[in-house]
Structures are given as structure tokens and as C-alpha cells.
Amino acid sequence: MSEPDPEVWMGDDGILRVQYPQNCHLTLALMEKFHQKRLDVCSEPCALLVHAETVASAEYEAQQFASHEEVAPLVLAMGIIVKSVFTRAMSELFMRFHKPPYPTRVFTEARAALEWL
Numbered sequence: 001m002s003e004p005d006p007e008v009w010m011g012d013d014g015i016l017r018v019q020y021p022q023n024c025h026l027t028l029a030l031m032e033k034f035h036q037k038r039l040d041v042c043s044e045p046c047a048l049l050v051h052a053e054t055v056a057s058a059e060y061e062a063q064q065f066a067s068h069e070e071v072a073p074l075v076l077a078m079g080i081i082v083k084s085v086f087t088r089a090m091s092e093l094f095m096r097f098h099k100p101p102y103p104t105r106v107f108t109e110a111r112a113a114l115e116w117l
Helices: 028-041 060-066 085-098 110-116
Strands: 007-010 016-019 024-026 046-051 055-058 075-081 104-107
Touching: 007 028, 016 028, 024 028, 028 060, 046 110, 055 060, 055 085, 060 085, 075 110, 085 104, 104 110
Parallel strands: 016 046, 024 055, 046 075, 075 104
Antiparallel strands: 007 016
């Protein structure tokens, strides 16, 4: 059984949002689906708000994809919303080891992330 697709939408503020399914396992295939949906919504560079509260794990390849030369130029900045210590640690490992070439920060509240973006 495959993972449900992530929800992707553009806010009235021009910030692109992604909400991953409950207990989501971020795989390369899921990241590729997200990227295609992202292009369908907006093909121009923009800020990205990632609702990662429901992410249970992330494959190495999925994390690499977020910094890939095809993807990175489309992200002006990325705010990642987390709720657990585990998800925060996963997000910080992503930033440390994959070094996205765009500003990236982790938040516990959407409001703070949106203000930063």
C-alpha cells in the first residue's frame, strides 16, 4: 500500500505550504510526488512552510532530494514546523548533513515560522 500524497497549497501570503500524511515515512518517491505537486501549484521560487508534525521517518535519499540542484533554486527559504523532540532532531540532522542552500529554520508554531518567512 502506498503512502497518501502530501497536500500542497499556496497561501494568500504567497508562501507555499506542504502537509504530510499522518505517520508519514518520507521516501524519495513521496518527495518526488511533492515536487511535482509543488510545480503544479507554483513553478516560481517561493518560501516554503513544511508541516512536519506528522513525519515519522525520512530516508536519506528523500533528504538529499530537498537540496538537489533541480529543487533548491525553487526554495527561497523553508520553515519546518515540528511538535516532537524526535521530529526536531530529524530536521536538525537534515540541516546539518544536507546543508540546504536556502535559509532553513525549525519552529514549533506556524505563526512564528510565517513571521520568519
